[in-house]
Amino acid sequence: MTDYEAAILDVDGTIVRGEELLPNATDGLRDLEDAGVDRLLFSNNPTRGSDHYGTKLEPHGIDVDPATVLTSATVSAEYLATTHPDATVYLVGSDRLRAILEEATVGLTDDPDAADVVLGSFDEEFTFGTLWESLRALEGDVPFYGTDPDATIPIDDGEIPGSGAILAAMEAVAGREPDAILGKPSSVAAAAAMDRLNAAPDRTLVVGDRLNTDIVLGERAGMTTALVLTGVTDRADVESSEIQPDHVLESLADVATLL
Numbered sequence: 043m044t045d046y047e048a049a050i051l052d053v054d055g056t057i058v059r060g061e062e063l064l065p066n067a068t069d070g071l072r073d074l075e076d077a078g079v080d081r082l083l084f085s086n087n088p089t090r091g092s093d094h095y096g097t098k099l100e101p102h103g104i105d106v107d108p109a110t111v112l113t114s115a116t117v118s119a120e121y122l123a124t125t126h127p128d129a130t131v132y133l134v135g136s137d138r139l140r141a142i143l144e145e146a147t148v149g150l151t152d153d154p155d156a157a158d159v160v161l162g163s164f165d166e167e168f169t170f171g172t173l174w175e176s177l178r179a180l181e182g183d184v185p186f187y188g189t190d191p192d193a194t195i196p197i198d199d200g201e202i203p204g205s206g207a208i209l210a211a212m213e214a215v216a217g218r219e220p221d222a223i224l225g226k227p228s229s230v231a232a233a234a235a236m237d238r239l240n241a242a243p244d245r246t247l248v249v250g251d252r253l254n255t256d257i258v259l260g261e262r263a264g265m266t267t268a269l270v271l272t273g274v275t276d277r278a279d280v281e282s283s284e285i286q287p288d289h290v291l292e293s294l295a296d297v298a299t300l301l
Contacts, residue, residue, distance in 0.1 A: 191205065
């Protein structure tokens, strides 16, 4: 009989890396299912909606209900639509994130001087001009949010700069940090996850590859945390960090040792 009723699983670096399924990841998913543990996938990818991971994982024999998937993009869209329903948002982010926000009826503007709210995120087309416009948009006390703090994103053959790098540039020119990060490890993200799980935090397991997002999310919410070494974090990083997971696993395939 497992101690857990639910598991929040990171995706990139935990189940997949880039477009490739990580070795034996399906074994870990199957072990959770066999133990009767409800599963919620939670990616800090700010360019994807909930439907994406079902399409991505289906060829690997992994059935994913979009209702059991969260991303920093969907959490950000839901948060802005709920807390700033009549606001006009100036977005530094991808076209995919823009589409997710528009689907959630979030009002957007390309005019930095018309911004009621600023949202910073991953943007492959980020330029000096974008940064200059961000500085204008962030004048005064306009609310400033970030989708996620991930400075890098794992891909098939390494890493690329992520939202955290762009937010750092926006912070530097504006002289202020975001008022909140909306994806992991924020309280907004934890609340969104628990809203979709019928389990208490102390009966919930969080599995991911990042100390400052996955592990901190679980730690703050009173969940059990397990770090996998298949993403951006290795044992040396764990040993030198003040953030300590409850468990360290070589991969998701080893999750059965916790059940």
